[in-house]
Every structure is written in C-alpha cells, then in structure tokens.
Amino acid sequence: MYVALTESWNLLGGYAGYVSLGHIAFFATGAYTTAVCMSRYGISPFATFLLGGVFAGILAALVGFPVLRLRGAYFTISSLLLAVVMQLAFLNWEFVGSSTGLWYKPVPVSIVANRTIFYEAMLLLAIAVTLVARRVERSRFGMGLAAIREDEDVAKTMGINTPWLKMKAFILGAFLAGAVGGIYGYYMSYVHPDITFSMNASLLILLMAFFGGCGTWSGPLLGAVALSLVNQLIVTFIGAEISRIFYGLLLVVVIIFMPDGVLPYMRGLLAAKDA
Amino acid sequence: MERATKPGRVSRFRPRGLIGMSYILESIISGLLLGLIYALLSVGFGLTWGTMKILNIAHAVFAVLGAFLAYWIFVKVKLDPILSLPFLAALMFLIGAVVYKLAVRPVTRAKDVVMASMVATFGVATVVENLMSYFWRPDPRVLKPVYSGSSLFIGDISISVGPLIGCAISLCSIALIYWFLHRTYTGKGVQATWQNPTGAALAGINPERVSLITFGLSIASAGAAGVAMAMVYAFYPAVQSVWTLFVFLVTIVGGVGSVIGSALAGLLIGFIIGVSAAFLPFVWTNVILFALLLIVLLFKPEGLFAT
Numbered sequence: 001m002y003v004a005l006t007e008s009w010n011l012l013g014g015y016a017g018y019v020s021l022g023h024i025a026f027f028a029t030g031a032y033t034t035a036v037c038m039s040r041y042g043i044s045p046f047a048t049f050l051l052g053g054v055f056a057g058i059l060a061a062l063v064g065f066p067v068l069r070l071r072g073a074y075f076t077i078s079s080l081l082l083a084v085v086m087q088l089a090f091l092n093w094e095f096v097g098s099s100t101g102l103w104y105k106p107v108p109v110s111i112v113a114n115r116t117i118f119y120e121a122m123l124l125l126a127i128a129v130t131l132v133a134r135r136v137e138r139s140r141f142g143m144g145l146a147a148i149r150e151d152e153d154v155a156k157t158m159g160i161n162t163p164w165l166k167m168k169a170f171i172l173g174a175f176l177a178g179a180v181g182g183i184y185g186y187y188m189s190y191v192h193p194d195i196t197f198s199m200n201a202s203l204l205i206l207l208m209a210f211f212g213g214c215g216t217w218s219g220p221l222l223g224a225v226a227l228s229l230v231n232q233l234i235v236t237f238i239g240a241e242i243s244r245i246f247y248g249l250l251l252v253v254v255i256i257f258m259p260d261g262v263l264p265y266m267r268g269l270l271a272a273k274d275a
Numbered sequence: 276m277e278r279a280t281k282p283g284r285v286s287r288f289r290p291r292g293l294i295g296m297s298y299i300l301e302s303i304i305s306g307l308l309l310g311l312i313y314a315l316l317s318v319g320f321g322l323t324w325g326t327m328k329i330l331n332i333a334h335a336v337f338a339v340l341g342a343f344l345a346y347w348i349f350v351k352v353k354l355d356p357i358l359s360l361p362f363l364a365a366l367m368f369l370i371g372a373v374v375y376k377l378a379v380r381p382v383t384r385a386k387d388v389v390m391a392s393m394v395a396t397f398g399v400a401t402v403v404e405n406l407m408s409y410f411w412r413p414d415p416r417v418l419k420p421v422y423s424g425s426s427l428f429i430g431d432i433s434i435s436v437g438p439l440i441g442c443a444i445s446l447c448s449i450a451l452i453y454w455f456l457h458r459t460y461t462g463k464g465v466q467a468t469w470q471n472p473t474g475a476a477l478a479g480i481n482p483e484r485v486s487l488i489t490f491g492l493s494i495a496s497a498g499a500a501g502v503a504m505a506m507v508y509a510f511y512p513a514v515q516s517v518w519t520l521f522v523f524l525v526t527i528v529g530g531v532g533s534v535i536g537s538a539l540a541g542l543l544i545g546f547i548i549g550v551s552a553a554f555l556p557f558v559w560t561n562v563i564l565f566a567l568l569l570i571v572l573l574f575k576p577e578g579l580f581a582t
Contacts, residue, residue, distance in 0.1 A: 066573050074572055076393060077523050084520060085565050088558070203401055210394065241409040244401055251398030255391055256381040 023079070023205055026056035026174040027181035056178025057171045064170040068163065083202065121183045129176050130221055136172075203244070204231070207251050297432050303549035304434055308442040309507065310545015311538065315445035316500035316518065317525035318452055318537045319493030325532020326469040326489050329379060329392040333400035334497050335518035336407075341367055341498025342505040343407060346416050355420050356502050360444065363502065364495045371494025374399060375487055383486070400515065407512040418505040441506035448499045452492070453534045465489050469532065524568045528579055540579065 067078045208223035227247075234243035320334040345356040345363055352359075378399050382391045426433040456462040467475040468485045476482055504510065504518065529540025544564065551560045571579060 066569075074527075076390075077527070078569070078572060081520070081523075081565060081568065084516075085562075088561055203397065206394065206397070241405040244405040245409070248398040248401030248403075248405065251401070252378050252395050255394045255398070256378075 023173070023177055023202065026060060026177035050179060052182030053175040053179035057175035060171045060174030061167070064167050068166045068170060125180055125183065132176065203247060207247055210251065211254050299553045301432050302553035303546060304432065305438055306549020306552065307542060307545040308438040309548060310541040311442045311445045312500065312503045312507065313521050313525050313544060314538045314541025315448050315496060315503060317522045317529070317541070318449060318534055319496035320522045321526045321529070321532045321537055323490055323493045324526070326465060327383065327486050328388045330389055330396065331493065332393055332396040332519060333403060334493065335522050336400045336403045336515040337367065337494050337497040338501035338504060338518055339510055339512060339515045340403060340407065341501030342418070342510045343411060345502045345505060346418055349418060349420065356418055357440065360499060360502060364499055367498030368491040368495040371491040372487055374494065375490040379490060404512045404515055413511050413513060415509040415511040417509045437506040441503035444499060444503040448496060449534065449538055452496060456534065461488060524564055527568060528571050530579065
C-alpha cells in the first residue's frame with residue numbers, strides 16, 4: 001500500500017519538486033468514497049475504488065488550480081492546510097459520519113481471505129502505480145516535471161507548459177492515491193477523520209520517498225518496502241511512539257546526509273571505494 | 276480546539292437572538308487576548324524564516340515542550356509559571372541552540388534551504404512530539420495556578436484571568452524581542468544579517484553566531500508562548516500540529532519576519548475569532564480563519580502587514 005502511495009506522491013513531490021504534505025487528503029477521499037458507497041448503498045468496493053480515485057482527482061483539480069501557483073514553502077503549507085481542513089470538515093459533516101466515523105460490514109468472507117484479497121489488491125495497485133511512475137519518468141511528461149524541479153522559470157521560458165504539467169502530476173497522483181484509499185477503506189471497514197487523515201502517514205510517505213530517492217521510480221519503491229518492514233518490526237517489538245521517533249530522526253539524517261536518497265548515496269560510497 | 280475554560284464566558288443562558296452587547300464585547304476581548312498569544316507563538320517562527328530562510332515546522336512543538344516544562348516545574352517545585360518563566364526561557368534557548376547545531380545548521384548548506392529545512396524540522400517535530408508522548412503520556416494537561424479560574428469584572432464584562440495573564444506574558448515577550456532586535460547591538464546584527472547577509476558579514480558580524488542566537492531566541496519565545504497558551508488551553512503532545520497551523524496563519528497574514536506584523540496579525544486574527552465566536556457556531560471560526568489564510572496566500576503571500 002505504501003509503495004503505491006509513495007509512488008503517487010512522488011509524481012509531484014520528487015519529479016517536480018513540489019513537496020506536498022497533504023497527499024493523505026486524496027487517500028482519505030478514496031477511503032471515504034468506498035465507505036459511503038458501502039454503508040449507504042451497499043456497492044462493492046471493487047467497483048467504487050476507481051470512483052474514489054476520480055473524486056480525489058476532481059479534488060486535486062479544484063484545489064490545484066489556485067494552490068499550484070504558489071511556490072515552494074507556500075505550496076507545502078497549503079497542502080498541509082488542505083489535509084487539515086478536510087479533516088476538520090469531515091469531523092463535522094454528517095454525510096460522512098462526523099466524529100463517530102463510518103462503520104460498515106465488509107464482504108462476508110473469513111479474515112484470512114479478507115487479508116489475502118487486500119494483499120493481492122494492494123500488490124496489483126502497487127505494481128500498477130510503479131509502472132505508471134516508470135512510464136511517466138521516461139516520457140516527455142516526466143522530463144518536463146524534472147525541468148520544473150530544476151528551475152521552474154527557465155522551464156517556462158523554454159516553452160514548457162508548467163501549470164498544465166504540474167496540474168497533471170497533481171491530479172494523476174491524487175487519482176492513484178484515491179484508488180489506493182478506496183481499497184484501504186474496504187479493508188479497514190471503518191473510517192474516521194482522525195485515523196484516515198493521519199499525519200503520521202504523511203510523514204511516512206515523505207520519509208519513504210526521500211529515503212529511497214525522489215527523482216526516480218525505483219526510489220519510492222525501495223524506500224517504501226524497506227521502511228514498511230522496519231516500521232512493522234519496530235511497532236511490533238518496541239512500540240508505536242518509538243517507531244515514530246525513529247522515523248523523525250531518520251528523516252533528519254536522510255535530508256542532511258543523503259538528500260537524493262539511499263541509492264545515489266550508496267553508489268557514491270561504492271564509487272569512492274573503487275577510486 | 277479544546278479549552279480548559281472557555282475564556283471570558285460565564286455561563287448564563289442567553290436565548291438566541293438576544294445577543295447582548297456585553298457578550299459580544301467579552302467575546303471580542305477574549306479573542307484579542309488570544310490573538311496576542313498566537314502572535315507570540317509566531318514571532319519566533321517568522322524570525323527564523325526571515326533571517327535564515329529556515330521554515331521551522333518544529334516551532335510549535337517546542338511551545339508544547341515549554342508548556343510541559345512549566346507544568347512539571349509547577350507540579351514538582353510548586354513554582355508559579357510566571358516566576359519560572361525566565362528560567363524556562365533560558366533553558367529553551369539552550370535547547371534551541373542544541374537543536375540548531377544538530378539538525379538545522381547542516382541543512383543550511385543544502386541547495387534548497389527552505390525545502391530541506393522544512394523536511395528536517397518536520398522530522399524534529401515528530402521526534403520531539405513522540406518523545407514527549409512516550410515519557411509524559413499523551414493525556415491532556417492543564418496549568419492551574421491559583422488565579423486561573425477567576426475572572427476580572429469591568430462593569431458588565433467579565434474577563435477570564437488565565438487568558439489575561441497569558442496575553443500579558445505575550446505582550447512583555449514581544450516587547451522584549453522587539454527591544455532586542457532594534458535597540459541592542461546583537462539584535463541589530465540579526466537584522467543586518469537578515470537584510471543583507473554578505474554585507475553584514477563584511478561589516479564584521481559573525482553570521483554563525485547570529486544564526487545561533489536567532490534560532491535560540493526563536494525557540495525561547497516558543498517556550499514562553501507555550502506557557503501563555505497553557506494559561507488558556509489544555510495541552511498534550513499532539514496538539515502541536517494544531518498550534519503549528521496557527522503559527523502559519525499568523526505568520527503568513529502578518530508577513531514573514533516582522534515582529535510588529537505578527538503582533539498586528541495576531542490582533543486581527545484574535546478579533547476575527549472573537550467576532551465569529553459570538554455570532555457563529557463554534558466550528559465556523561476555524562473555517563473562516565483558514566479561508567483567510569488561503570486568501571492571503573493566494574493574493575498577498577508577503578503578508579498583510581509586511582514591512
């Protein structure tokens with residue numbers, strides 16, 4: 001799941017350099033879409049998760065229009081704002097269950113089958129999103145995004161349609177995150193503003209992307225896989241808060257010592273050894 | 276937002292539609308008091324952003340830390356938070372200096388200091404928040420010195436003493452910071468570095484020392500603000516993300532780096548809070564504030580009161 005989320009975040013965050021702290025909002029949109037569809041209308045999530053993605057994409061389009069015009073820090077703050085405001089809004093909106101959350105009956109299969117279905121679905125999604133990221137990176141779209149990251153003004157003067165590219169990356173990332181959220185909503189069978197909009201998840205996404213390396217499709221994959229494993233280990237054996245402390249520290253270390261990610265750092269080390 | 280005591284509100288039943296003048300005034304006054312407290316919370320943040328281009332997302336978490344430290348001093352040593360404030364501020368300054376050396380200074384070498392500092396301080400914030408949560412449990416705490424529950428009465432209007440003291444702390448601290456920046460040699464050095472780093476260095480001002488002092492001062496002010504906040508609200512480690520939002524709000528509305536700007540923005544926001552709390556359901560206050568933030572971000576990102 002985190003692979004898909006991180007790859008989708010990276011489209012805007014790593015390729016284009018626009019760090020969004022609010023990606024979780026799109027994920028939550030998808031989760032809530034599934035939740036509402038399941039609880040009110042009884043539609044199976046395998047039909048609705050794409051709808052969740054669509055809603056997330058629409059949200060991104062609406063929000064992106066004003067927000068993508070902002071640069072650097074202001075954009076990040078706005079994205080954080082998006083996630084928090086949505087959380088507050090959902091806490092008070094009866095249609096999505098306000099502060100009691102939405103609980104609904106999952107498809108009646110055994111727990112094992114449930115987990116397996118979830119795992120398979122996430123695996124498929126992860127592969128799909130990674131492939132999308134890979135294709136984007138190698139396409140002209142991806143190059144345009146990279147140009148934006150390097151120097152947006154120069155990119156503009158070169159004739160690259162920066163607003164449109166940013167918007168595409170944002171919407172695409174949002175759509176994918178929403179789809180992931182759709183499946184997640186089904187698996188958890190309960191959504192609530194506090195847990196679905198978790199800031200902790202935003203931290204993890206950021207960390208996985210930066211750790212693995214922002215600029216490519218392989219970075220988030222590596223970061224997500226490695227750190228998910230570590231996360232599970234620490235949470236199970238030591239404690240949830242300790243794992244978050246560890247992540248915070250790791251984030252600081254990564255950004256100071258290997259801002260491009262683990263892979264380039266390792267390559268650098270190996271190259272130095274050979275020379 | 277949770278509150279220990281809703282400031283300025285004596286519980287009297289008021290039928291809707293019969294909103295008395297004194298009620299509105301109470302609301303506005305308590306909003307203004309609150310606004311100044313938010314202003315103190317944001318002054319330090321604006322300072323580091325303006326001087327060093329460092330977006331210290333961890334600023335609010337240090338405020339919470341300050342609140343916790345004041346709480347523990349109050350509980351263990353029975354020393355009133357106002358009295359322990361100078362000591363607390365000095366301690367927070369030291370903590371700020373350490374954090375600067377460890378996590379912030381390496382980041383200033385990065386290509387994109389703003390981004391890198393944001394990510395790094397995001398990490399620091401997480402670490403500190405969870406350390407507090409781990410050692411001190413995530414339950415809400417309240418600072419309850421002797422005077423916190425009572426109210427002052429001016430004519431028909433009651434003003435809760437807690438927020439009043441918090442506001443007093445803020446005013447004094449903001450004044451101190453302003454005095455430091457504009458009247459002392461070191462403070463002027465800070466301003467010089469902010470306006471023109473190269474020029475300041477040429478004039479013999481040590482940029483390293485300036486950065487260290489600025490950051491330490493920023494964290495110290497955060498700690499003081501935390502104490503002020505604690506006079507009004509209950510606090511717990513996770514509230515730092517909510518406080519961070521208010522820091523953003525005040526700083527962006529007030530203009531990055533300007534002390535007076537932050538104070539004015541705080542007053543404006545406080546006023547808005549007061550007015551909307553008097554007339555609208557509670558939750559709409561936040562909506563209005565964030566809408567304001569969005570509008571300012573889109574149309575005047577340098578802030579309404581930028582110098």
